[in-house]
Amino acid sequence: MINLSDQMMYRLGNLNEEYRRVSYQMSSGKILERGSDDSVIFSKELHINDRIRTYDGLKNQIEKTTAYNNVSDISISQIKSGLEKVQTEVLKSLNAGMDMSDKKALATSLEGIRDNIYTLLNETVDGEYLFSGSDTTIQPFKKAEGFDQIGHPNYGKVEYQGDAILRQIAVAPNSYRDRGVHGFDIMFYTADSAIKNGQLNFNATDRVVDGNGLEWKVDLTDPLNPTLQQYDINGNPTASTLALTDNGDGTYTTETITQNGLLLEAKRNFFDDLHVIISALNGYDKDGNAITDPFAQNDIVREKMDTIKNAYDASNIAHAKLGARNNIFNSALENVQTQLTHFNILYQETAGADLAKLAMESKALEMTYSALYTTISKMNDLSLIKFIR
Template sequence: MINQTDQMLYRLSNLNIQQQLNTYQMSTKEKLQEGSDDSTLYSRLIAVDEKVRTYEGLQTQIERTTAQNNVADSSMASIKKIFENAIQELSKANTATTTAEGIAAISANLSGIKENLYQFANTQVEGQYVFAGSNSTIKPFEKDSNGKVTYVGNNQLRKVAVEEGSYREKGVTGFDMMMYPSATAYKGENLNFNGSDRILDQDGNEWKLNSPTNDTLTKFDSNGVATTETITPITNDGLTPATYTATLPSTDGTKFEAKTSIFDLIDNTINALNKVDSVGNPISDEESKALISKSGTELNKAYDGINIAHAQLGGRNKLFENALDNISSKLTQYDILSQNIGGADMTKVAVEAKALELTYTALYSTINKTSQLSLVNFMN
């Protein structure tokens, strides 16, 4: 009888273990309570769940990038509208019927337009400046006490993962959206540029004039550190402001662009309207009209540059939209696979629960009857 009791207790213990697993599966809808329950299945489940976590991280990152891209796109659209207004204002100044008071009003309007452009150029989302280049924590455009605006970001775009091991560039830099190519030269040709222009080569590296003599162009790397590569000599026309000339290397693929800041262009236009030069000296009516006419041409070139930058931004934004759709689809598939591998079959769990109930009932009935037998009856 003692042996029979031990057997029933052993069976009861097994039933309790099975009941615990059954209860766990019903409450969590997961097949495995411990990895040791099925090591092969557990290994597969770990691999799939790792994929799920990876794609969830990618999805979160791309969603954040998409939000920033949308704000950048909206800012570019606003910049284009503001610039269209600037072109319309300047066109009025080129007509003979515009009075001196009208010219003064146009000058004031352009000053307001410059301030609006400055605000949009420093657009930020969640503490990230969208037009700063690779370091989005710095304010890309700074203004000094004289109102001169300078781009202090870089020409390198940030890269964001769109798939495991695959990255794409996001956004546009201040070089793209608030500067336009005022001059271009290729290998062996002469590049003419102003002292305030920013010089970029075909690889996006910046070349800067050496002060104080300004007779050499020095290449700077992506971190803003001067390299040993130079172009010399640099000549200037001796005027104020000076126009410089550099002869490019005779290397295949060489292409240099002189980038003029739209803020500098607006400053020059305002000066022309106010009949002063860049240092505040008065100029003649003829000189003023010539500069205003030239500014109109340059404003249209700058507007074309803004449109190109906006198109580049749109193309990059579309890549991230497609990547988000792709990541979301893969995440859904891996979620389904994870459920198929590690999810409990609730119909089977319900059947097993009912079977356990019947087994418990039968076992406890047997234990009850056995405990009621006397030693004499058991021996008989």
């Protein structure tokens, strides 16, 4: 009797193992099923996969930032248009033929423009505020309590709750760039600035910011010796202070700056100036006291004309900064996409299966299986029983 040999079974087992390998590689597109199959290739695969994940994460983050910046760009464009309308309406109010009812109508128009600008400044993308600075969960601009109450200390006051520090976004491994602009850039203009050997003059309502984006606040703990205190990004006081002189008219002057590299800027909120203009057109001063003299109204409005230009210039500069930062992210996105393509190709060349080769191997296996089973069938036909017959 002729039996199947152990060698034939061994070859069949090898064919089955080879078929499993080919099937896995064709379905997964990978050469290795286990790291132990080839430690050198597996090590390269791990490294390339790490690079792919890194650049894929960068790509997603930069694409999100690009969308974020595009919305910021549109918002600032509309804010600038609003400021242009403010200037046009204010110029109308100074015409000799304007009576009180006309001025109140212009005040209503300005209130609408102000509210539109306020809404644009509080725009969000994916739950993040565009112009709040380092903490995008904080609403940047907020109307103070008593905003609509004539005579209230906070009448017409819009407060900026953000800071002057921008969030940084990775554009490459270990490389970060500033994203967007903050509220200080858009709705505040610089009333005064000072560097080493200079002194800063500012109003009590101004916000003082240094070149690093940190805010300095007036400390009246000792009213006879006021100081200007620096605060860190978390709102904690630092060791940096400057002595102040209270000028007695709602303004302060710092001592002479001696620190190298220190830049201080007094930032003035244009919403405060706009409030003064709207109040004057409605027949009130900034504190809510009635104004009956039309010439006094015009004097107040005329005094604030330059601040409109200052605010527009500030928003224009902010727009230019945003454009430059957008270009950085656009270039970074191109670079990241190039790197991602490179590593995907490298992965395919290093750890990816050759599907054309696998197709040929699969066909060869099919033919080998067919030949082997034909041989086995013929050997079965040579059994002793059939031989006797």
